[in-house]
Amino acid sequence: MNRTISGFFWISLYLLMVLFPILWMLIPPVPAGRSFWLEFSVALGFVGLTQIAVQFVLIARFQRVTAPYGIDVILRYHRQIALVAVAAILVHPVIIVIENPARLSLMNPFGGNWASRSAWVSVFALALIVVSSVFRERLKLDYEWWRVSHLVLGVVAIVFAQLHVSMAGLYTNTVWKQAVWVGTAALMVGLVVYLRLIKPALQRENRWRVAEVRPERGDTHTLVLEPVNHAGLRFEPGQFAWIKLGRSPFTIEEHPFSFSSSAECTDRLEFGIKELGDFTSRVGEIPVGTRAFLDGPHGAFSIDRYQAPGYVFIAGGVGITPIMSFLRTMADRRDPRPVLLFYAAKEWENVPYTDELERLKETLDLEVVYVLEDPPDDWEGESGFIDREVLERNVPEEEFPRMFFICGPAPMMDAVHEALGEHGVPEAQIQMERFALA
Numbered sequence: 001m002n003r004t005i006s007g008f009f010w011i012s013l014y015l016l017m018v019l020f021p022i023l024w025m026l027i028p029p030v031p032a033g034r035s036f037w038l039e040f041s042v043a044l045g046f047v048g049l050t051q052i053a054v055q056f057v058l059i060a061r062f063q064r065v066t067a068p069y070g071i072d073v074i075l076r077y078h079r080q081i082a083l084v085a086v087a088a089i090l091v092h093p094v095i096i097v098i099e100n101p102a103r104l105s106l107m108n109p110f111g112g113n114w115a116s117r118s119a120w121v122s123v124f125a126l127a128l129i130v131v132s133s134v135f136r137e138r139l140k141l142d143y144e145w146w147r148v149s150h151l152v153l154g155v156v157a158i159v160f161a162q163l164h165v166s167m168a169g170l171y172t173n174t175v176w177k178q179a180v181w182v183g184t185a186a187l188m189v190g191l192v193v194y195l196r197l198i199k200p201a202l203q204r205e206n207r208w209r210v211a212e213v214r215p216e217r218g219d220t221h222t223l224v225l226e227p228v229n230h231a232g233l234r235f236e237p238g239q240f241a242w243i244k245l246g247r248s249p250f251t252i253e254e255h256p257f258s259f260s261s262s263a264e265c266t267d268r269l270e271f272g273i274k275e276l277g278d279f280t281s282r283v284g285e286i287p288v289g290t291r292a293f294l295d296g297p298h299g300a301f302s303i304d305r306y307q308a309p310g311y312v313f314i315a316g317g318v319g320i321t322p323i324m325s326f327l328r329t330m331a332d333r334r335d336p337r338p339v340l341l342f343y344a345a346k347e348w349e350n351v352p353y354t355d356e357l358e359r360l361k362e363t364l365d366l367e368v369v370y371v372l373e374d375p376p377d378d379w380e381g382e383s384g385f386i387d388r389e390v391l392e393r394n395v396p397e398e399e400f401p402r403m404f405f406i407c408g409p410a411p412m413m414d415a416v417h418e419a420l421g422e423h424g425v426p427e428a429q430i431q432m433e434r435f436a437l438a
């Protein structure tokens with residue numbers, strides 16, 4: 001209930017912030033004698049700009065803002081609403097010119113006045129952000145450099161948009177109105193400074209060290225971290241943290257990984273990491289003693305947030321890591337609630353944690369259903385993919401009121417989500433974690 005209220009509060013605040021420019025414009029003195037379309041286009045520009053400004057708050061990883069929804073949902077929203085904001089900003093000059101074609105000269109990036117030139121720089125930065133984000137994979141842009149350019153271009157866009165607003169002078173005809181717009185832009189630049197400089201500086205006080213790198217089956221390693229000069233980190237089972245490795249917390253490379261260890265153990269954190277790309281393929285070579293910095297815990301995918309009489313966990317591949325955290329935590333807490341785990345993988349030889357899952361059955365009321373894509377000849381269990389038939393064959397009707405947690409490859413998650421919906425499982429009983437934020 002608290003989270004619902006908190007979610008409602010943040011949505012209301014968001015709406016207020018977005019509508020703020022229009023309310024602010026209406027405070028006298030208001031310029032008289034302007035056409036509806038001119039006023040409308042200015043309102044669009046202001047609302048678009050405020051939306052861009054709010055994006056800085058959304059991506060600043062404030063746990064109070066992200067907790068009610070989950071950071072993946074916030075980032076998905078960020079991607080979609082930012083496009084709406086850019087569209088509003090682009091329509092703003094189009095209406096201005098249609099309303100009075102004499103203003104066409106302002107559309108020349110090298111002509112016009114300083115106000116229009118500033119607008120051009122801002123729009124160009126926004127266009128680069130959109131193209132590099134939408135086509136990042138097709139353009140083969142390195143993830144870390146894309147993130148840095150995203151922030152730099154965002155700052156350029158907001159600063160030059162602010163210059164445009166101040167120089168255009170519409171609705172900034174009092175010191176107070178000017179102060180609010182300049183203050184908003186300064187605040188957003190300040191947020192970037194906080195995220196990239198102040199927060200890493202604070203992380204130096206809470207360093208971690210690599211205590212062990214343990215190979216698991218299926219190209220997976222368990223990275224174990226221990227606190228250096230502090231007591232550790234409290235987290236909820238299923239949450240995740242951004243990890244930076246190396247001497248400096250100011251490094252641009254950081255990766256999100258789910259805690260795979262028990263939330264009851266705060267001074268020895270474990271992360272199950274599957275070799276997939278540049279960084280993850282090198283995890284096995286990380287020397288013990290390497291410095292680490294954590295930003296977390298983040299995320300809302302946790303059994304602690306969704307109490308239920310029992311659980312159905314559905315994991316695919318490395319999506320098992322937050323589920324291991326659930327199970328290890330429940331075992332440490334001697335949690336008696338029944339758990340049914342579906343665990344999808346390609347081949348039996350490459351399924352990590354199978355021995356431990358057998359051991360966990362001794363402490364927990366746990367049943368595991370493996371679903372192998374490529375099963376051995378003598379396999380008697382489920383094969384293929386997790387679909388509606390597999391679920392209905394293994395989940396007795398009386399167990400459908402349980403809470404479902406799904407984590408795995410996107411196609412699996414979408415298929416399982418759809419299958420549960422078709423079976424009539426309410427949306428509120430389904431929690432999902434996607435391992436892709438970009």
Ligand SMILES: Cc1cc2nc3c(=O)[nH]c(=O)nc-3n(C[C@H](O)[C@H](O)[C@H](O)COP(=O)(O)OP(=O)(O)OC[C@H]3O[C@@H](n4cnc5c(N)ncnc54)[C@H](O)[C@@H]3O)c2cc1C
Pocket residue numbers: 143240253254255256257258259271272273274275276277278279280281318321322434435436437438
């Ligand atoms: C909430 C969350 C929890 C996760 N938990 C786990 C886990 O427990 N175990 C695990 O093995 N993997 C986990 N991942 C995935 C893991 O973060 C990526 O596999 C890893 O960052 C890829 O880095 P790379 O350099 O090896 O791959 P690359 O080849 O560089 O990248 C492959 C793709 O991974 C994504 N990616 C790369 N770097 C990052 C980054 N810094 N942040 C976000 N995405 C990135 C990009 O979409 C990229 O195209 C999780 C991801 C998220 C979002």
